[in-house]
Amino acid sequence: MRKPVANLSLPEFVILLAMMISIVALATDMMLPGLATIGHDLGMDDPNDVQLIVSSLFLGFAVGQALAGPLSDSFGRKPIIYLGYGVFILGCLLSLLATNWEVMIAGRVLQGLGAASPRIVTLALVRDGHEGRSMARIMSFVMAVFILVPTIAPALGQVVIYLSGWRATFLVLIVLAIAAGTWFALRQPETLQKHERRPFSVVSIWKGLKEIAVCRSAVGNTLALGLIFGAFLAYLSTAQQVYEVVYDAGALFPVYFGMAALSIGGAAVVNSLLVMRLGMRLLTRLALLGLIGLAALFAIPTFASGGVPALPLFLIWLIASFFCVGILFGNLNAIAMEPLGHMAGLGAALIGSASNFIALPISYYIGHSFDGTVIPMVLGFGGVGIGALAIFTWSERGPVQAAPQG
Numbered sequence: 001m002r003k004p005v006a007n008l009s010l011p012e013f014v015i016l017l018a019m020m021i022s023i024v025a026l027a028t029d030m031m032l033p034g035l036a037t038i039g040h041d042l043g044m045d046d047p048n049d050v051q052l053i054v055s056s057l058f059l060g061f062a063v064g065q066a067l068a069g070p071l072s073d074s075f076g077r078k079p080i081i082y083l084g085y086g087v088f089i090l091g092c093l094l095s096l097l098a099t100n101w102e103v104m105i106a107g108r109v110l111q112g113l114g115a116a117s118p119r120i121v122t123l124a125l126v127r128d129g130h131e132g133r134s135m136a137r138i139m140s141f142v143m144a145v146f147i148l149v150p151t152i153a154p155a156l157g158q159v160v161i162y163l164s165g166w167r168a169t170f171l172v173l174i175v176l177a178i179a180a181g182t183w184f185a186l187r188q189p190e191t192l193q194k195h196e197r198r199p200f201s202v203v204s205i206w207k208g209l210k211e212i213a214v215c216r217s218a219v220g221n222t223l224a225l226g227l228i229f230g231a232f233l234a235y236l237s238t239a240q241q242v243y244e245v246v247y248d249a250g251a252l253f254p255v256y257f258g259m260a261a262l263s264i265g266g267a268a269v270v271n272s273l274l275v276m277r278l279g280m281r282l283l284t285r286l287a288l289l290g291l292i293g294l295a296a297l298f299a300i301p302t303f304a305s306g307g308v309p310a311l312p313l314f315l316i317w318l319i320a321s322f323f324c325v326g327i328l329f330g331n332l333n334a335i336a337m338e339p340l341g342h343m344a345g346l347g348a349a350l351i352g353s354a355s356n357f358i359a360l361p362i363s364y365y366i367g368h369s370f371d372g373t374v375i376p377m378v379l380g381f382g383g384v385g386i387g388a389l390a391i392f393t394w395s396e397r398g399p400v401q402a403a404p405q406g
Contacts, residue, residue, distance in 0.1 A: 008187060008188060010138075010141075012187070013138075013188075014138070014141045014142050016180075016183060016184060016187065016188060017122050017125075017126070017142045018142050018149075019180045019183070020081075020118040020119070020122050020180050020184060021118065021119045021122055021142070022149040022180075023088065023115045023118060023119070023173070023176065023177055023180065024057075024061065024112075024115045024119055025149045025150045025153060026149055026153050026173060026176060027057055027088075027111050027112075027115060027173055028054055028057060028150075028153075028236055029149070029150045029153035029154050029157065029236070029257070030153050030154070030156060030157035030160070030169045030172070030173070031053055031054070031157060031166075031169060032054075032154050032157065032236070032239060032240050032253075032257070033154055033157050033158040033161060033240065033253060033254065034157060034158075034161045034166040034169065035047075035050050035051075035053055035054075035240050036050065036240070036244075037161070037166055038050070038053060038104070038166050039053070041166075042098065042099075042100060042101045042104055043100070043101055044101050047241055047245070047370075048367065048368050048370060051237040051238065051367050051368070052105060053104070053105075053108060054233070054236055054237045055233070055237060055360060055363060055364060055367070056105045056108040056109050056112070057108045057109070057111055057112040057115075058112055058233060058356055058359070058360060058363075059109055059112060059360060060091075060108065060109035060110060060111065060112025060113035060114075060115075060116070061112035061113070061115060061116050061119070061356055062112075062116075062352075062353050062356030062357045062360065063112075063113060063116075063353070064084070064087075064112060064113040064114065064115070064116025064117065064120075065116040065119070065120040065348075065349050065352035065353040065356065066349055066350070066353040067116075067349070068080050068084060068116050068117040068120050068121055068349060069120055069121070069124060069346050069347070069348050069349020069350070069352070069353075070198075070200065070204075070205050070208075070346050070349055071083075071200065072117075072121045072124055072192070073124075073192070073197060073198045073200075073343060073346050074197055074198055074199060074200030074204075075197070075200070076190050076192050076194075076197065077121050077124065077125050077128075077190060077191055077192050078184075078185070078188070078190050080117050080121055081117050081118050081121050081122075081181070081184060082181065082185070083114075083117060084114045084115065084116060084117020084118050084121070085114065085117070085118065085177050085178075085180075085181040086114065087110055087113055087114030087117075088110070088111050088113075088114030088115050088173075088177055089114070089174050089177055089178070090110055090114070091107045091108065091109070091110025091111035091112075091113070091114055092107065092111060092170040092171075092173050092174045092177070093107075093170070093174070094106060094107030094110060095107030095108060095111070095170050096167050096170040096171060096174075107170075111173075116352070118180070118181075118184075119352070120348050120349055120352045120353075121348070123139075123333070123337070123348040123352070124192075124347075124348040125188075125191050126138055126139065126142075128191040128192055137272050137275055137276060139330045139333065139334060141268075141272055148265065150257070150258070150261040150264075151258040151261045151262055151265070152258065154253065154254035154257045154258065155254035155255075155258065156172075157169055157254075158251075158253075158254055160172055198343065198346070205346065208343050208346040208347075209346075209350065211343070212340065212346075212347060212350055215339050215340075216394075216395050216397075217335060217336065217338065217339055217395050217396075218336050218337075218339055218340060218347070218350075218351070219395070220391050220392060220394055220395020220396075221332045221333075221335045221336035221351075221392065221395055222336050222350070222351045222354050222355055222358075223354075223355075223358065223388075223391045224288075224328075224332055224387075224388040224389075224391045224392045224395070225328075225329075225332040225333065225336065225351070225355040225388075226354060226355035226356070226357070226358025226359050226362075227358065227359075227362065227384040227387050227388045227391070228291075228325060228328050228329070228332070228384055228385075228388055229329075229355055229356070229358075229359040230358060230359035230360070230361075230362025230363050230366070230380075230384055231325075231362065231363075231366065231377075231380045231381045231383075231384040232325055232359075233359050233360070233362075233363035234362065234363040234365075234366035234367045234376075234377065234380055235377060237363055237367040238366075238367050238370050238377065239253075239257055240253065241370055242370075242374060242377070243256055243257070245372065246308055246372060246373065246374060247308075247311050247314070249311075256311075256315060259315060259319060260315070260318050260319055260322050261322070263318075263319040263320070263322040263323045263326065264322050264323070264325060264326035264329070265326065266323060266326070267322070267323045267324070267325070267326025267327045268326050268329075268330060270323075270327070271283060271326070271327050271330055271331065275331070280331040280334055280335050281331075281335065281396065283327055283331055284327070284328060284331045284332060284335065284392060285389075285392065286327075287324040287325075287327035287328050287331075288324070288328065288385055288388055288389040288392060289389070290320075290323075290324045291321055291324040291325070291328075291381060291382075291385035292382055292385040292386055292389065294317060294320050294321050294324070294381075295321070295378055295379070295381045295382030295385060296382060297317075298313075298317040298378055299378055299379070299382070301313060302373075302374060302375060302378050303375070306373070307371075307372075307373025307374060307375040308372075308373055308374065309374070314374060317378075321381055328388075332392075333351065336351045337351065362380070362384065366380035
């Protein structure tokens with residue numbers, strides 16, 4: 001295991017990383033209150049089609065991760081993060097100036113492409129100096145701070161849209177990206193020294209991919225993570241419709257959205273306190289069983305009410321389910337990365353990119369199944385929980401060891 005290179009104090013390190021990875025959440029959640037307006041202004045009135053504003057961001061995000069990780073293994077962590085912020089800002093400018101749907105989607109794809117660098121390279125940056133339970137603990141702290149962003153982002157977006165229109169949200173994103181990039185440049189040292197870097201070549205990347213492909217733990221936990229993220233992304237895509245169409249929440253949409261987001265933050269804190277004692281695998285199994293059980297129990301009142309259970313009951317189910325999701329995000333990532341320390345950038349890239357590509361069709365299917373009820377969401381969460389548990393169990397049957405070094 002490599003030691004951190006002149007690392008920052010833990011509080012500053014955690015807050016900086018949380019701010020850097022929050023760019024994805026900000027680019028997603030600030031848009032949610034204005035999705036219907038954006039779609040209408042750009043000629044897309046079908047609410048289910050407007051979900052593309054969210055999913056197109058994650059399409060670019062999936063592609064960007066596949067590129068950012070290997071590049072950071074070859075050229076260092078910091079230059080690739082700078083490049084990512086530049087692409088993200090370019091995408092924001094495109095969306096800011098968009099006058100048709102195609103330009104808006106192109107800008108969103110570029111935003112996802114650029115945001116992938118600070119998100120995925122920071123994971124490799126943590127792995128440069130930490131592994132196993134220690135890495136899971138740090139990532140839990142990062143998630144606990146990070147979760148403040150989706151808690152306030154919809155409210156921030158709503159205020160910005162009310163005062164200046166939806167285009168101003170992209171200007172806010174540009175300012176925040178510049179601030180995070182500047183802080184990172186001034187305070188965080190490079191963690192991957194030149195003698196530790198892998199040559200950037202198709203052959204090198206292919207060898208790394210083959211190493212990962214034969215590692216049951218990395219493959220299985222990446223698949224499980226993709227399933228869970230698919231259901232979560234479906235929720236993000238349909239949240240505005242659920243709260244404003246199904247429950248007529250109106251201006252309270254950011255409040256309800258923030259309540260669910262806080263649950264993930266609470267789970268991250270609990271995970272950071274328990275993971276060193278109980279281990280990642282036990283907590284992961286318990287969280288998956290909890291996700292499945294909650295969906296099965298909530299399905300009873302959901303179907304009995306014709307798909308529209310009482311809002312308080314829906315929020316209780318959602319908050320409890322998101323607590324399970326919060327446990328799963330940090331642990332599945334850490335377990336998948338555990339055997340890949342010698343190629344953390346490529347490993348983080350594959351895990352992030354593959355899990356996103358797995359999540360996109362799941363999210364599309366659940367989101368486009370929206371029928372004015374919460375039935376698709378409940379069935380989706382239960383279904384991915386069952387699938388993830390089966391894959392996780394399979395992955396644990398193999399030996400827990402590092403992938404062979406090339």
